[in-house]
Every structure is written in C-alpha cells, then in structure tokens.
Amino acid sequence: MSDQDKGGIAFIDGEYQPISEARIPLLDWGFLRSDANQDTVSVWKGLFFRLEDHLDRFEQNIAKLRMTCPHNRDQLRSIVSECVCRSGFENAYVQMIMTRGVPPVGIRDPRRCENRFYAFCVPYVWIATPEQQNKGLHLIVSSICRIPSESVDPTLKHYHWLDFQMGLFEAFDRGGDTVVLVNRNGDLTEGPGFNLFLVQNGSLTTPDSGVLNGMTRRTLFELCAELKIQCQAAQIPATQLTNVDEVFLSSTAGGLIPITTINNQVIGDGNPGPVTRQLRNFYWRKRETGWHGTPVGP
Ligand SMILES: Cc1ncc(COP(=O)(O)O)c(C=O)c1O
Structure with missing residues (x-):
C-alpha cells in the first residue's frame, strides 16, 4: 500500500x-x-x-x-x-x-x-506537482488584498485563508497556478502557504512585513549567508515583479519552488534561473545530510 x-x-x-x-x-x-x-x-x-x-x-x-x-x-x-x-x-x-x-x-x-x-x-505535501517544480509555476498577483496586519497578526500561523482561497480562484480563472496577495499599498506580501523571493543581479529580496516568518524563509537567509549570496527583507512594490531575473516561493511544503511566469509574462527565458536552482539543490542536499535534523522516534 x-x-x-x-x-x-x-x-x-x-x-x-x-x-x-x-x-x-x-x-x-x-x-x-x-x-x-x-x-x-x-x-x-x-x-x-x-x-x-x-x-x-x-x-x-x-x-x-x-x-x-x-x-x-x-x-x-x-x-x-x-x-x-x-x-x-x-x-x-x-x-x-x-x-x-x-x-x-x-x-x-x-x-x-x-x-x-x-x-x-x-x-509529505508538495505545493506543486513534479512537472511544475521543474518547469516553474505561473504566479498571478491578485486584485485581493491580504487581511491587514493590523487586523490579524500575520506572524501567527492562522486559518484566515478566505483571501488566499478566493485569490486562488482568481488565479485559476486567469490561467495561473498560484497567487500572491498585496497589501493596501500595493506591496507584495505572501501566498497560500508560502513566502516569496525575488532575485535581481544575483541578490535576493523578500517582503519584510505582512508575512509569516516562514521557517523556509529563515532557512534561505542561512543558506545565502553560507553561499555568500546577498539576501535582504524589504518593502517590495508589486510593480517590481516586472523587473526581476528570477522569482521563487519558499515553503515547508516543497522547499523552494521556481516561478517562471507572472501575470502571463514569462520571466527571463522561461526556465528556473541559476540562483533558484543553486539554492534549491543546496537546500535539499543540506537536508539530506541531516542539517537541522532530529530523528523521528523516542
Ligand atoms: C501564509 C503562509 N506564509 C508562509 C508560509 C511558509 O512558511 P514555512 O516556510 O514555515 O512553511 C506558510 C506555510 O504554511 C503560510 O501558511
């Protein structure tokens, strides 16, 4: 079975x-x-x-x-x-x-x-199918705003997901695979079960507020420090997505997953980029050597 x-x-x-x-x-x-x-x-x-x-x-x-x-x-x-x-x-x-x-x-x-x-x-749950993981996801920037942080603390891991759920319907209607929500100022926040990373000129940026302090996001900061890749948290207007080299999501459900299309616009040559691939391989390699690992059992 x-x-x-x-x-x-x-x-x-x-x-x-x-x-x-x-x-x-x-x-x-x-x-x-x-x-x-x-x-x-x-x-x-x-x-x-x-x-x-x-x-x-x-x-x-x-x-x-x-x-x-x-x-x-x-x-x-x-x-x-x-x-x-x-x-x-x-x-x-x-x-x-x-x-x-x-x-x-x-x-x-x-x-x-x-x-x-x-x-x-x-x-184990994967946020994307094996095919999507290789090819990259099509991300839609939703017209729906994430619940304001002033109303529900985003650092809780809560079940206030109706904005995400309706955002997913919108994404599927628009031909996407998944969705990211913005805040009321039009800055990027996060998606259903993941944080977002942008790569520009070899350095990484991820939204600094309105998001869960994802464990994989935190792991990414550690991996980048080890690989000497610059990685910072900052306010990111959604418009910045039109000017990026690579984008990927981070989640316990799959680690790093590349995003290769945003709002029907292909990023770069449409394939997962070199920084995403390097970090993804590094993440899984480190995990398999027992990094941050605790054996299951008494
Ligand atoms: C809203 C939200 N953001 C981000 C994440 C990613 O967090 P983690 O890396 O801890 O899985 C999750 C995980 O479920 C989530 O629900």
Whole structure:
C-alpha cells in the first residue's frame, strides 16, 4: 500500500487514530471562528526539519493568542514523533494545532473555553506537482488584498485563508497556478502557504512585513549567508515583479519552488534561473545530510 493510500495518523483527545476516522467537535471555535493557530513541520528521510524552531514558533504564537496548551514541550515532541512512527512514513507533513475549544453552553466569552490540542501526520505535501517544480509555476498577483496586519497578526500561523482561497480562484480563472496577495499599498506580501523571493543581479529580496516568518524563509537567509549570496527583507512594490531575473516561493511544503511566469509574462527565458536552482539543490542536499535534523522516534 502506498503512503498516500495509508492516509495518516491523527492525535485527538489523547488518542492516536487513523486520519480517516479523526473528528473534531463541531462547536469548537477553531472551526466556527477560525480561532486557532497551527504549525507544520516536515519529515524527510526520517528526520524532522527544525523541530525545535517549529515548537518555539508554535508556543510563542499560542501565547500571543492567550491560549494554554494542555501539553508541555516534551509531550508535544513525543506526540508528533509518535504520529510519524505510527504512520510509517519516511517523508511526512506534520501539523500541530491549538484551538480556542468549545465554550460552555450559552457562553460567548473566549476566556471560558478549554483550549484544545490536535495533531496529525500525512504524507509529505508538495505545493506543486513534479512537472511544475521543474518547469516553474505561473504566479498571478491578485486584485485581493491580504487581511491587514493590523487586523490579524500575520506572524501567527492562522486559518484566515478566505483571501488566499478566493485569490486562488482568481488565479485559476486567469490561467495561473498560484497567487500572491498585496497589501493596501500595493506591496507584495505572501501566498497560500508560502513566502516569496525575488532575485535581481544575483541578490535576493523578500517582503519584510505582512508575512509569516516562514521557517523556509529563515532557512534561505542561512543558506545565502553560507553561499555568500546577498539576501535582504524589504518593502517590495508589486510593480517590481516586472523587473526581476528570477522569482521563487519558499515553503515547508516543497522547499523552494521556481516561478517562471507572472501575470502571463514569462520571466527571463522561461526556465528556473541559476540562483533558484543553486539554492534549491543546496537546500535539499543540506537536508539530506541531516542539517537541522532530529530523528523521528523516542
Ligand atoms: C501564509 C503562509 N506564509 C508562509 C508560509 C511558509 O512558511 P514555512 O516556510 O514555515 O512553511 C506558510 C506555510 O504554511 C503560510 O501558511
């Protein structure tokens, strides 16, 4: 049976179960109000990538949301590890989630909810198909603005995704594969599940605000430092996309993925550029040597 057919494992209410049988309570405000935070860590060839950094981000974000996790750090580590062990996957996508929980009947006060923790493990997720990864994606700059940072903190890993979801519909209608949203000033922010990088004259720029501090984005800064490639975070007007040598996205779901067309305009010769290819190969090579790796298991 393939990993895809096996489905995966969920952890709910202290029990491990097949993901196909996993259920959440309908009245959980995580579902009814998007009052939730998650973090997703990948496993490649049996190694978690940056597990402690993901746990740090998860714990910091649930504190910002004034939630209390029923599990301490050691327990979180062993729950996610157990999910992967039980699934039997070598390459996996592991999500931990805190929700506000279910309120007492008739109560509308979020302080009265008992916060809930969930986790699941599924086969490794790629944001693009193998063909798209080789050829590069067609990106559409959406007419929809990202939810303002002043309204919902983008450094949380939240489920306020309706802007992204409708942006994806717009992208598909316009012949694209995926979408990036701008802020109200027309500066680039991020896309559904990824950060964005522009390459110009051999140096990299990524939006400095209105985005998740993606773990892969952070990894890119480290890889660039090692390769002596200049990499900076800055405000980037979307119009700058008409004047770039290369563009790629970064995500736990696939690492670096090239973008070779933007709003129906081909970038360069239409193939993934040399800097993108160099960084992509370096990223996977480093991962395979165990860089930032933690073995799955007790
Ligand atoms: C909105 C958003 N931005 C960026 C990212 C990339 O973050 P990471 O590299 O930690 O996967 C994600 C990941 O899911 C995301 O949801």
